[in-house]
Amino acid sequence: MAAYTAVISLLQTLDQPNISELFHDHSTEMLDSLRATAEYFQDVLANTSNEKIKSFEEDIRVVVSEAEDVVEMKISEIIKEESWTFGILQHHDMLPVVEKMDTTKKQVMELLSHDADQILELTADSLIDASSMSDPMLSDHLKDDIVQGLDGDLEIIDKRLRGPTSYLDIVTISGMGGIGKTTLAKKAYDHLPIRYHIDIFVWVTISQEFRYRNVLLEALHCISKQRVIVNTKEYVKMEDNELADLVQKNLKGPRYLVVVDDIWTIYANTSSPHKMNLLDLDNSWKLLRDKMFGLEHDHPPELEEIGKKIAEKCQGLPLIISVIAGHLSKTVPKTLESWKYVAKTLSEIIASHPNKCLGVLGLSYHHLPNRLKPCFLSMGDFPEDFQVETWRLI
Numbered sequence: 001m002a003a004y005t006a007v008i009s010l011l012q013t014l015d016q017p018n019i020s021e022l023f024h025d026h027s028t029e030m031l032d033s034l035r036a037t038a039e040y041f042q043d044v045l046a047n048t049s050n051e052k053i054k055s056f057e058e059d060i061r062v063v064v065s066e067a068e069d070v071v072e073m074k075i076s077e078i079i080k081e082e083s084w085t086f087g088i089l090q091h092h093d094m095l096p097v098v099e100k101m102d103t104t105k106k107q108v109m110e111l112l113s114h115d116a117d118q119i120l121e122l123t124a125d126s127l128i129d130a131s132s133m134s135d136p137m138l139s140d141h142l143k144d145d146i147v148q149g150l151d152g153d154l155e156i157i158d159k160r161l162r163g164p165t166s167y168l169d170i171v172t173i174s175g176m177g178g179i180g181k182t183t184l185a186k187k188a189y190d191h192l193p194i195r196y197h198i199d200i201f202v203w204v205t206i207s208q209e210f211r212y213r214n215v216l217l218e219a220l221h222c223i224s225k226q227r228v229i230v231n232t233k234e235y236v237k238m239e240d241n242e243l244a245d246l247v248q249k250n251l252k253g254p255r256y257l258v259v260v261d262d263i264w265t266i267y268a269n270t271s272s273p274h275k276m277n278l279l280d281l282d283n284s285w286k287l288l289r290d291k292m293f294g295l296e297h298d299h300p301p302e303l304e305e306i307g308k309k310i311a312e313k314c315q316g317l318p319l320i321i322s323v324i325a326g327h328l329s330k331t332v333p334k335t336l337e338s339w340k341y342v343a344k345t346l347s348e349i350i351a352s353h354p355n356k357c358l359g360v361l362g363l364s365y366h367h368l369p370n371r372l373k374p375c376f377l378s379m380g381d382f383p384e385d386f387q388v389e390t391w392r393l394i
Contacts, residue, residue: 011038012236059107157171161257178357180318199256203222220246310343319357324346378393
């Protein structure tokens with residue numbers, strides 16, 4: 001969120017009244033370039049759920065902050081009449097930061113272009129970036145995401161959200177990593193009956209590093225799209241208590257749904273939490289089949305038996321099934337022998353996609369207390385599907 005705040009601050013600086021009148025010739029072109037790049041960063045940070053964007057957030061923050069420092073310095077020099085030559089501000093001092101901004105933009109664009117066909121797999125209960133999910137309204141192709149086995153869960157959540165509830169009701173969704181908690185929350189968030197019932201929708205992400213101010217800014221970012229409130233450019237100037245007061249005032253009165261995603265510590269008490277279960281074999285196979293062949297496409301009959309074996313080996317985790325489906329559809333011929341080989345090498349395939357799969361499941365490991373990590377790792381001594389006696393494991 002620090003990167004997003006830095007981008008907003010730069011845009012605010014560039015949008016100062018009459019700033020274009022102070023700059024001339026190539027300097028004005030450079031300001032326009034900085035503004036266009038900053039607006040691109042703003043859109044990416046606010047609406048992209050690609051986990052890899054996290055690796056660029058610090059780069060974005062640094063280059064954007066440097067650009068703002070240079071612009072503010074040049075404005076100060078103009079006012080002091082220290083940088084004028086024949087009435088025209090020298091522009092060469094801004095060239096390095098313009099080039100740095102452009103280089104970072106190209107790197108981000110290349111990343112998003114490379115991973116565009118993988119977004120669906122990354123959204124299944126993925127590590128949704130705390131700075132990027134201010135508004136999880138899905139793009140068109142994500143709205144058609146096929147997730148079998150969640151209809152029953154969605155019906156339960158729907159009844160709780162639209163049924164007779166107390167003044168404030170908290171619905172928690174729990175389950176292991178990769179089981180589809182975030183996917184279920186998104187489906188409820190976008191569910192039309194719920195959309196008709198609720199007035200304001202807010203999505204905020206906590207993640208393992210909780211930042212109070214960032215959560216407030218994310219909430220206001222969502223609210224500002226649905227209600228006319230303070231100019232969003234004013235947020236960066238506000239204190240935390242002012243932001244909190246603004247959130248409270250805008251939520252007071254109307255019916256609202258606030259989704260708080262990716263919580264790693266005890267957050268709130270609830271009388272009846274909703275615990276998600278693993279997919280059964282039937283729904284696992286349906287999910288794999290539909291992701292491979294689509295809802296309206298028949299699959300080769302000879303692949304059904306081996307396909308069910310592959311689905312069974314995924315242990316009911318939608319995330320694993322999505323990764324394997326992507327692997328099958330992109331790199332493996334739709335032949336019986338090829339699919340048999342995938343069934344035999346499933347673990348290796350999963351390990352070969354660390355950013356999609358192990359990165360998600362790895363969070364559970366890294367969140368373990370230090371005394372339990374060696375216990376978990378010791379299980380690697382036993383072969384897959386090996387029957388382990390309890391006394392031996394202990």
